[in-house]
Amino acid sequence: MAGILPDLSLEEALELTKIYSIAGKLTGSVVTSRPVRSPHHTTSNVALVGGGANPRPGEITLSHRGILFLDEFPEFPRNVLEALRQPLEDGVVTVSRASGSFTFPAKFTLVAAQNPCPCGYLGDLNKPCVCSPGQVFKYQKKVSGPLLDRIDLHVEVPRLPYEKMAEQEPAEDSKNIKLRVQKAREVQAQRFGQAKTNSEMSIIELKQYCKLGDAEQQVMKQAMKQYNFSGRSLHRILKVSRTIADLAGSEVITGQHLGEAIMYRPKTE
Numbered sequence: 001m002a003g004i005l006p007d008l009s010l011e012e013a014l015e016l017t018k019i020y021s022i023a024g025k026l027t028g029s030v031v032t033s034r035p036v037r038s039p040h041h042t043t044s045n046v047a048l049v050g051g052g053a054n055p056r057p058g059e060i061t062l063s064h065r066g067i068l069f070l071d072e073f074p075e076f077p078r079n080v081l082e083a084l085r086q087p088l089e090d091g092v093v094t095v096s097r098a099s100g101s102f103t104f105p106a107k108f109t110l111v112a113a114q115n116p117c118p119c120g121y122l123g124d125l126n127k128p129c130v131c132s133p134g135q136v137f138k139y140q141k142k143v144s145g146p147l148l149d150r151i152d153l154h155v156e157v158p159r160l161p162y163e164k165m166a167e168q169e170p171a172e173d174s175k176n177i178k179l180r181v182q183k184a185r186e187v188q189a190q191r192f193g194q195a196k197t198n199s200e201m202s203i204i205e206l207k208q209y210c211k212l213g214d215a216e217q218q219v220m221k222q223a224m225k226q227y228n229f230s231g232r233s234l235h236r237i238l239k240v241s242r243t244i245a246d247l248a249g250s251e252v253i254t255g256q257h258l259g260e261a262i263m264y265r266p267k268t269e
């Protein structure tokens with residue numbers, strides 16, 4: 001993930017330098033690369049979101065313009081996870097204290113990982129899961145629906161067999177992927193006339209830049225009905241399809257781009 005992030009603009013570098021300086025975490029004179037933070041699930045609410053008697057930015061602000069990686073997602077306390085909802089939506093976090101309220105930037109990309117069940121083997125082809133249905137249900141319910149709804153790409157990663165891991169063929173180099181990401185970001189900057197990404201599109205911009213053809217509209221309508229997608233899901237699917245189209249260098253969102261975006265959504269039938 002760190003290897004495919006686009007380079008920081010001068011403006012972003014200065015903004016991050018200010019944040020790290022306030023947090024007392026500045027090493028060197030300026031921040032030169034996008035932050036990737038991975039706090040442990042025992043991290044306190046204040047350390048993650050920010051605050052304290054002398055309000056300081058938390059991990060979500062230290063991940064601004066970069067990545068916040070939360071491993072073992074369901075192990076984080078519920079109140080800590082729920083505190084992520086507002087900043088994920090607004091890109092800022094406000095902490096209130098007797099001394100006043102402070103607003104810190106928090107435009108981060110959330111990457112979260114979790115096992116399918118407490119033992120980790122649910123759905124595994126070679127080893128049976130030893131959890132009871134109740135345990136699995138309880139584990140999977142730890143992360144709330146509204147929070148899951150704010151995560152755009154859900155990907156199941158099955159265990160790799162030995163032959164696959166031992167394959168000599170190298171995977172695509174991160175440098176190459178980074179070039180594609182950088183190019184897609186340039187397309188977006190041109191589209192909006194400023195450094196802004198598709199995920200930050202307003203409803204008006206969404207209508208302008210995520211137009212679907214007749215066939216694609218039918219696909220969307222069908223998926224909405226079948227999977228019970230919310231209005232928020234619909235908007236997020238359109239933004240993700242726009243990005244997939246940008247990465248492919250396509251001006252229009254095709255059925256393939258839309259289908260891929262729909263595939264990444266959590267589905268409830």
Ligand SMILES: [Zn+2]
Binds near residue numbers: 118131
């Ligand atoms: Zn299990």
